[in-house]
Amino acid sequence: MVDEPVAKQLVEAIIGNLPEPVPGKRPVHTIGMGVKGKFVASDVARTYCVAEHFNGTPVDVSVRFSNGLGGLQQHDGWSDVRGMATRFHLSDGTGSDLIATTLGEFFVRNVEDFFEFAKVAKLEPYRRRHWLLKIADFLKLKVPPRNPYPNETESVDAGALRYANGHRFSQLGIFQVAAIGAPESYARASYHAVHTFWVTAPDEVRRPVRFSWQPVAGVRNIDAADVSHDKYLFKELEDRLNRWPARFMLMMTVGEEGDALDDPTKPWPGTRTRIAMGTLTLTEVPKDQEAAGERISFNPCRLAPGIEVSNDPILNARRCAYEVSRKMRGGCPFTWSPNNANPA
Amino acid sequence: MPIPRDERAIDRFVDRLPENPLFKFLASRILVPLWARWTPVKPLPGGPHPSFQRGDNVQCMMNLIMPLKDKSPVGRALAALAIAQNKDAIFAGLNNVGTVHFARFVIVGDNICMFSVYDGDFTNYIRDFIATIGSVFNAVVGLVEGGEKVLPCEKNVEAFIQWVHERDLYQVPDTPTDFLRDQEALNGDRAVSPVNDDLTLLPRKLVLQLRVNPNVSLGSGYRAYPGFSVAQVRKQLGLGW
Numbered sequence: 001m002v003d004e005p006v007a008k009q010l011v012e013a014i015i016g017n018l019p020e021p022v023p024g025k026r027p028v029h030t031i032g033m034g035v036k037g038k039f040v041a042s043d044v045a046r047t048y049c050v051a052e053h054f055n056g057t058p059v060d061v062s063v064r065f066s067n068g069l070g071g072l073q074q075h076d077g078w079s080d081v082r083g084m085a086t087r088f089h090l091s092d093g094t095g096s097d098l099i100a101t102t103l104g105e106f107f108v109r110n111v112e113d114f115f116e117f118a119k120v121a122k123l124e125p126y127r128r129r130h131w132l133l134k135i136a137d138f139l140k141l142k143v144p145p146r147n148p149y150p151n152e153t154e155s156v157d158a159g160a161l162r163y164a165n166g167h168r169f170s171q172l173g174i175f176q177v178a179a180i181g182a183p184e185s186y187a188r189a190s191y192h193a194v195h196t197f198w199v200t201a202p203d204e205v206r207r208p209v210r211f212s213w214q215p216v217a218g219v220r221n222i223d224a225a226d227v228s229h230d231k232y233l234f235k236e237l238e239d240r241l242n243r244w245p246a247r248f249m250l251m252m253t254v255g256e257e258g259d260a261l262d263d264p265t266k267p268w269p270g271t272r273t274r275i276a277m278g279t280l281t282l283t284e285v286p287k288d289q290e291a292a293g294e295r296i297s298f299n300p301c302r303l304a305p306g307i308e309v310s311n312d313p314i315l316n317a318r319r320c321a322y323e324v325s326r327k328m329r330g331g332c333p334f335t336w337s338p339n340n341a342n343p344a
Numbered sequence: 345m346p347i348p349r350d351e352r353a354i355d356r357f358v359d360r361l362p363e364n365p366l367f368k369f370l371a372s373r374i375l376v377p378l379w380a381r382w383t384p385v386k387p388l389p390g391g392p393h394p395s396f397q398r399g400d401n402v403q404c405m406m407n408l409i410m411p412l413k414d415k416s417p418v419g420r421a422l423a424a425l426a427i428a429q430n431k432d433a434i435f436a437g438l439n440n441v442g443t444v445h446f447a448r449f450v451i452v453g454d455n456i457c458m459f460s461v462y463d464g465d466f467t468n469y470i471r472d473f474i475a476t477i478g479s480v481f482n483a484v485v486g487l488v489e490g491g492e493k494v495l496p497c498e499k500n501v502e503a504f505i506q507w508v509h510e511r512d513l514y515q516v517p518d519t520p521t522d523f524l525r526d527q528e529a530l531n532g533d534r535a536v537s538p539v540n541d542d543l544t545l546l547p548r549k550l551v552l553q554l555r556v557n558p559n560v561s562l563g564s565g566y567r568a569y570p571g572f573s574v575a576q577v578r579k580q581l582g583l584g585w
Contacts, residue, residue: 273571
């Protein structure tokens, strides 16, 4: 497990690479909106996991959708990882969190990898590639780097590519980030919790699993060539929920022996058993966004009894790193305890 | 308000070059052959990627593309008849094999194709087929280029298995990086290389691979109930086994 000094270094490595760190706000996923709804487990969910929110009784949820970039500039139309942090509000006042992003796999295996990545993938000036160099790329059957977005002057893309070219384990995550695009709506993207968790069934069988949210409305991105889109996601979701609810299916993939249980850079094959664990129905964008999302301190290790963390080093590092970040911005405290009875 | 764009006309022209018909023509007729000569690529083998894991050994996909000897409507009709006249044999045989989820014969252009989803090991799967519907295979393979070498299949089992394997499509992995690892494994390249591990070379590597593997299966495919064998599905549905 990562201790607090290392967690502080992790957070500082992230903040140090931001164009404009914002005191009192999340260093990354700064821009976000809170939404309320309910989760209802499927009729088979309880046979796989004893956690309360899988027993079939409808559970209130708070969800915070977010843009991955740090800072207060909102660039909804930029290609960027999006976040979906979900708090299941349990009957005893505690909570269970599920933090997911549109990135299917992570780009580092452990804390050491992350520190090295942070050194290499620094913000650098980002300019349009000269047209002669682009022609040279085409002649080499290569795709040139994308054009900068309007007003984009810095990017970590070049550094991330250098890191990927020297570390094969990171290539999938970095490739996915480069190709991720911008969703038409927060409600039209798939979100993946990336890490492996262990769930315990009523018969005490434990299974390694990975969770994903899949939008019932389907996945759809905006046209990547249209860079005029900006600041549309909040209004889109409000308008959408004013008309009808937005729904997601919670899919749980069950790992097998031999799968990468503790390595978030490695995907599991599409041939793994996939369970539909339930449906999330989002109904409302609350007026009080501080209470609905900004002040909620999600933590990937806040888990209901029946769900446990794996030995994934990044998942375990996030426990402390999120807590350091929470303290820095004055969010609600999270105290991890072995039986996972964590106050919401 | 639209955000101002700072690109010049030459930038816009170059950005759209890949869509330009003349550039596409030059790329396919000159650039691709040149790069194929400078950086030759070996064909990747077909069939599912070997795996010891249970979930990877059920619902495996086979995609056979077999060019017909007679590339005319008559040839295609003969291939269709070879299947139609053996429908009972095919159904009885597949029921007896017991590990086939789905199987289809399809004529595409001048090819007769077989697409199937099965459980277990590929070689055992073909052996089971030879044992149960060998006569159908003899009828179909006799109409296919190069087929006479392995007929009758009951007497040329190993050669027939190899022949089928050579016509089973390469299954492009679900991730682009696994595709790169397949190429590296074929070339014996395990070391990280500053030249070969340039992610910006992925488009070229893919184009050149599809030049030598013109027919491929894209990804592992969608499964509504992954991880379950024929026996488990039939048992769960109460269909008898």
